Amino acid sequence: NAGVTQTPKFQVLKTGQSMTLQCAQDMNHNSMYWYRQDPGMGLRLIYYSASEGTTDKGEVPNGYNVSRLNKREFSLRLESAAPSQTSVYFCASRGGTENTEAFFGQGTRLTVV
């Protein structure tokens, strides 16, 4: 039972490069989320998907795009990476109703130089 799987675990990019962070869950959850974690800022929501085929902006969407490929997978793309996007990125999923818990991946540590 893998839960939420993120790839890669670590990545170093040069400014201006692009990349896609992958996330997959095997719990048949409707909702999926992308967060970034920065010291002193907690977790800030980038994008979320309440169900397959829908995506919505969170608190800090600028510079990112997402794709809900199917019910299992939710990817996050950086089209032109900037040093300000250096962060730890977490994917999460949950059943879809407000009172259910979210399950988190192990995170991707991204450094943009």
Place this chain on the structure above:
Amino acid sequence: AQSVTQLGSHVSVSEGALVLLRCNYSSSVPPYLFWYVQYPNQGLQLLLKYTTGATLVKGINGFEAEFKKSETSFHLTKPSAHMSDAAEYFCAVSDPTGKLIFGQGTTLQVKP
């Protein structure tokens, strides 16, 4: 819009002492509230949640939290801290649109 505020970015206690981590929420509707813990270099895992019903919620590892509507608070407590409790703790509120909004986090240090 829903939001949470965690008072104190760092809390330090001695082993065996009471742990109190503070969380206040803002919500226009009855809230669903969560506490998560993050150990170093790991993802987040659920400690406990409040949905409806009993206002004192018990979680894993001896933690509990009390929902106080009059104070808009959901503080996390543990009677006796253990070295293994050292971690970062996050309070979160669930938004009716499906968002899960987190506070800034509190780092708990446990001294021997």
